[in-house]
Amino acid sequence: MTAQEFFKNDRFATNAGVELIEIKEGYSKARLVITAEHLNAGGRTQGGVLFTLADLALAAAANSHGVLAFSLSSTITFLRSSGPGDVLYAEARERYIGRTTGYYQIDVTNQEGKLIATFESSVFRKGDKITFSLPQTSSDSGCPGHS
Template sequence: MNYIDFFKNDRFATDAGIRLLIADPGYAKAVLIIEDQHLNAGNVVQGGALFTLADLAMAAAANAHGRLAFSIQSDIRFLASAKKGDTLTAEAREILLHKTLCHYKVEITDQEGKLIAVCDGICYRK
């Protein structure tokens, strides 16, 4: 199955402008170019946009094993601000894969490689 095509059905992430570039078992990469719609009242990227970017990358890495997986717990740490015009990249890497649970670390960086946010998540595999 082509998981890049599968995740085009993630309407929330797609409508937010997120593009999935790689969806391999245990690894995924997604990008988001920051526009006005992604900014909060302080003119920096809203945390929900960063979380959605991380969540899509994690979901793609987990589901690319060919078994339906759903996030059951995630936490994110915002480390630096991003602004309009920045290109953010989320890379999800598998830390642990078991029969019913899997764990991922997602790093979001800007176009200069600056670390913007880190997300850890656990998924349940059906």
């Protein structure tokens, strides 16, 4: 099973349209095209949508070592709004990995590379093994400034 197939089992993120486009040890990148279904009453992207995008990127990066990890705490800071037609990317980077915990920072950017939100999370590494294959990474994300 590939990492992409494994994370499609995250039904909430998958149903929201989040797509895992890159994963390697300690790193992942996810993408979401914003549609009318993602908007709040003010016509901008609803905050929970941004959290879901960042959370899937976190899950992929934190579980990329083949050890089941769960979020202990997550914080998101919204910096700029987005709306219909925007393509958002969440790029997760591992900043610390220990035997039982890890720490990750995720940047959410738009198709122009502008920072939309920052997300930080600590995880608990349960120790249970999970099995999926990490694909060859591609530097072509289809968007300038998003390699």
